[in-house]
Amino acid sequence: MKITKNVSTEDRKMLNSIFWRSFTVFASRAGATKAHAPGFMYSILPAIDRYYKDNDKAQADALTRHTTWYNITQNVGTFVMGLVASMEKKNSEDPNFDTESIVALKTSLMGPLSGIGDSIFWGVLRVIAAGIGISLASQGSIFGPILFLLIYNIPAILTRYYLTYMGFTLGDTFISDMYKSGSMQLLNKAASTLGLMMIGCMTATMVTFKSKLSIPITGGKPILIQTYLDQLWKGLVPLAVTLGCYWLLSKKVNVNWILLGVLVLAIVLGLVGFV
Structure with missing residues (x-):
């Protein structure tokens, strides 16, 4: 890609090092006030070592700058790392550079x-x-977990890699340009809509309920309760269970308790012959 070709060999080596280090950014957490600042400092260290190679005080000042709170989605956080690297480079070249803008811009981009x-x-x-993975795994296919890992991680890793270069080459004007053009709002809206559609599709296809209850009729076929449930509203019970779980999550109920409750309910209903 053009965005990686317009980078010098030394810059490419530095950015590749930042990219690989970025995988450890969430390996440490310095409490609520710093969050993942240690991981960010470790990731950005190649840039600091390079641009302040013979200036111990400048290195110490740069590391101190980045002890501030840091928390961002890993797969897009490398954009900030590349951007910070470019700003540290400018700071090393320009004695009048405002170092406070580095932290301010990093912080403003997190949200x-x-x-x-x-x-x-x-x-x-x-x-x-x-x-896709659950669908294949439920059929006993080994490709279920394999495809899950591939479908998620390949785009995630490629995004992480190219955003490292993008942040370094495009600089601090990229995000502001996206906001001015309306692209940021459009991207957020499209992603949210697609995510809701996928959750709805998964709920409809993977949350199932089939009751075995029936009302015996003398001299005739028993009346199956499930038949009338389907006629009333197909998928009514799975929808009700899903909405119930969502309501509990909105009330800050721990997800583990919800899973345990669903499991216990399913076992009890199975033992009494309801499902």
Whole structure:
């Protein structure tokens, strides 16, 4: 891609190092006030070592700058890393450069980029990958978990790689240009809509309920309760269960308790012959 060709050999080596280090950004957490700042510092260290190679004080100042709170969706966070690397480069070349703008810009991008990253990677891509993987795995196919990992990780890793270069080459005007053109809002809306559609499709196809209850009729066929449930509203019970779980999540009920409750309910209904 053109975005990686317009980078010098030394810059490419540095950016590749930042890319590989970015996989460890969430391996450490420095409490609620710093979050994943240590991981960010470790990831951006190749740029700091390069641009402040013979200036120990400048290196210490740069590392101190990046001890501030950092938390962003991993797959898009490398854009900020590349951007910070380019700004640290400018700072090393320009003695009048405002170093406070580095932290300010990094902080201001966390919310918008996390919104995009969460919508695309958690709300859409992961749901699609899980839907395909679960569908195959439920049929006993080994390709279920394999495809899940491939469908999610290939786009995620490629995005992480190219965003590292994009942040470094496009600079701090890229996000502001997207906001001015309306592309950011459009991307957020499209990703959210697609994610909701995928969740709806998965609910309709993967949450099932079939009752075995029947009303015996002397001299005739028994009346199956499931038949009337389907006539009343096909998928009514799965929808009700899904909405019930969603309501519990909205009330901040721990997801593990919800899963345990559904499991216990399914076992009890199975034992009494309801399903």
